[in-house]
Amino acid sequence: MISNGHYNCNAVKTTPFGDQKPGTSGLRKRVKVFQQPHYTENFIMSILKAIPSAENGISLVVGGDGRYFGKEAVQKIIKIAAGSLAVSKLIIGKEGILSTPAASNLIRKHRATGGILLTASHNPGGPDNDFGIKYNIANGGPAPESVTDAIFENSKAITEYVIADIPDVDLSTVGVTRFGPFTVQVVDSVEDYVVLMKEIYDFSSIKNFFAQNPNFTVLMDSMHGVTGPYAKAILVNELGLPEKSVMNAVPLEDFGGGHPDPNLTYAHELVERVEKEGISFGAASDGDGDRNMIIGKGVFVNPSDSVAVIADYADKAIPYFKRTGIKGLARSMPTSMSIDRVAKAKGVKIYEVPTGWKFFGNLMDAEQLSICGEESFGTGSDHIREKDGLWAVLAWLSILAYANTQQKNIGLHDLLQTHYKKYGRNFFSRYDYEEVDSAAASKVMAHLRTHSVGQVFNGYKIGLCDDFEYTDPIDHSVSKNQGLRFIFEDGSRVIFRLSGTGSQGATVRLYVEKFTEKADLYELECQVGIRDLIVAALEMSRLQEFTGRKEPTVIT
Template sequence: MGLNELAGKKAPKEILENIPKLISDYYVKVPDVENPAHMVSFGTSGHRGCASKNSFNEEHILAMAQAVAEYHLEKKHSQLFLGMDTHALSIPAHRTTLEVLAANGIKTYYAKDFGYTPTPVISHAILTHQNSDGIVITPSHNPPSDGGFKYNFSDGGPADESITKVIEQRANEILKNDLEDIRVMDLEEALETGFLVEYDYITPYVDDLKNVIDMDAIKVANLKIGADAMGGSGMAFYKAIKEKYDLNMEIFNDTPDFTFSFMHCDKDGKIRMDCSSAYAMAGLIDLKDKFDIAFGNDTDFDRHGIVTKSKGLLNPNHYLSVVIDYLSRNRDFDDLGVGKTLVSSSMIDRVVKDNGKKVFETPVGFKWFVKPFIKKEIFFGGEESAGASFLRKNGEVWSTDKDGIILNLLAAEILAKTKKDPGEYYDSLIEKFGEPVYGRLDAPANVEQKKALKNLKPEDIKQESLAGEKIENILTKADNGAAIGGLKVVTQNGWFAIRPSGTEDIYKIYAESFKGNEHLKQIQEEAQEIANSIFSNL
């Protein structure tokens, strides 16, 4: 996919989403149960879709909320924590969900004044209240047209496939049965039942931050911090953090704008709140010299984007390496390992080995880190897409979902305590371990093509070499035995992984080289040729 002419530029008015029409479509359009694209499908992080495309409408939310309600009751959970982000579709979906949960007699905690709640805050709430589960209404960093619905189990993390398959199948069964099994009541009536409880999510989370981040060190250093709320669900949280810990922090883009008109376009010309994209983050990058450290988040605040004076927007892989090294040396996590996805940089492997620890490599999806966190096998789990979490200072679990807030605050702690921003810190790792070159390419793929990529087998790769080097390994399963949902090819000095997106009509090629940019480019080109040959056989 080539670079769009709008990449990195302020979003023009003509591409802004028509919000009234989108909300109307949520209520008016209905899914065609004979069309697979209209049905509920839980990807790596819940169901995502668009009301205008008949894939995220009131009927979908009624069905998914009912399916979760039944699962919640079956597991005898005591309460459910409900959150939402600032996508336009989140508001009607949040209302619909409340109406179903109340009708099913489920004690549900929702934010004061029907406010916004970040994904990691829901995970934190579940873990600090016994026998709970949760729902987050969010499509993460997806464009303003999209909506999302995610279920978090009682371990606080994204539900694994054994759970989401049950919910997905039940929701689709409900859709096919013309919603006959739905229990629902009007919101005004629901609020009178006593099952819906207005809850202060902000205070307990913000007060607890001192147990996972050295907030005193940040305050004493008096760092000038830029916090770009990016119109997302953590706006009020940053305000509370600034006040509670008396930080020298400027917060901006801290009011809802459902069109996200303040954003700069991503590489494909779309508005996408991707805090790991230099194109989407161009506005904050332009301000880098104004702050000692700056950061942003995607819409549900589970991802982090670190902007430094030395490097601008820090590559997520670089920052993960920095965080792992820093935490290894500044926390008492001696007997614990590190979780990484198989498409994350091999620099992480070198850092982990240097610190005498073990790597747990998993498929893509943060859900794979939940059990290792709970079992105290890892102190850190992170994805190359800028999602990570880590343990409290005392070694107890903080969140088992991605937490962009603590990753951003940790960047300030690192600068305060080492006098190096994370970009400068990464330079010291390069001096020690060498410099890998990493890249990701996205290309269009339809449903049939994505299915073919997801079901690849090692024998489907006929090539014996990659970018001039002998292929040493072809992987379709990770260290834990779980399917990758794609394929990874490894040589002595490079690798690539190819997998379909779980949320968009694209596939992704991840690649890394230890021999420089030209070698990386060659790896990417040959990976693209492999994908094209697979598609040609369909």
């Protein structure tokens, strides 16, 4: 028993777990893994030990996507933080809930040391599904590898953790609880984020657009993830849309038994309603609120096209960018090159980075980047240091409002076709093969590495092939083995990656991209436009042979 004069603390003996290496988005495992004795406590203690001491004590933002085991984990964080004696303050979302974008905003607003986010993002939740813990640094973004490596090293050497003997904190009420020098502040999960959005967008112009176009309908699907209350506060309370404009808006610990990933497969309820009810503008977000999907009746906005269109209109349609200008644009390496053409037209630099939002954060902190995106339905800007689903929804509504001041009755389809006529079209798709046997997935990647320049697959001749490597222009860190790229002589691309966002097995991601400036092809359905390139990709990878998978789990 240890006493700091205000409460007692217990030093608990423990032994390391060998599997606590954080991935690109923290540590993700099945709930039952985190429920093992000492497992969660070990990892939390390993995070705290990786944070440099601060003169006035460490302050951390804490919250999550509301998934199963989240509330228990918050109470563990409170007691271990109090026991560490180095942490002076925790800022926690009401009920332990914060969207990932909202948490990033709070870290920056309160100038906190960092944040602990309890989320497995788009992965399913519930007792038999996934949980995750992620550390964000003082800029509000995901921890870089130097920090996650330190956390992992701590987890391998831990022999004890200290936990305070204090009661559970009431997370249901906004307010402050003090335990001597240690403070827990429970804040409204939604309020500060709404304030931020009103600083970025002109809500009155969006409301005017709705008023002048009464037949324009909106349907936002939060998939029982964290964004439900945020969507209701903004779309209904602020923008005046009817309650029926939001669906699945109550966060549930198991996401209602669904898979909270906003794509055409998992957001099928939204897709069906948009088509059946003729919805003008449909949107979905994932479990923790950092991803988005934009659709309309007969229209799917590919995420790669989405960030390109937003970048093209931003300094005309969004007040924030009218003030700041466009400093630079960026995309993850697998994302289509559609945004590259926008950057060239605007005369700004385009950055190609590995998958992972932390790479964008460095560029933003150096004031070299304004808008960026990943093909995995992640879009964002330098207003925070995470991707932001609702920010993207409001960006599209702002663009529609602006476009309709220039010409009446402009919808999603019109915006996309206008973009293609100006820049050409990048047909782009991703095939996900989820929970593949890890050994089989490794065979796919090993076989791909045997290919070389000059080989031909289904008429496509390889002009360049490599394993993408990135040298950060800000901190000069080098990230290797970020994905196998095959660029064909006609400029088409095929990319293969093993994803680190699942909790078991391996996910093989196949990306295909084909550019055209033939206007008569702009209306073509995407899968038709890239059919021959898909054949080439499957031929060169022998993916079906090695994995036994005849079809992908998800096509986007």
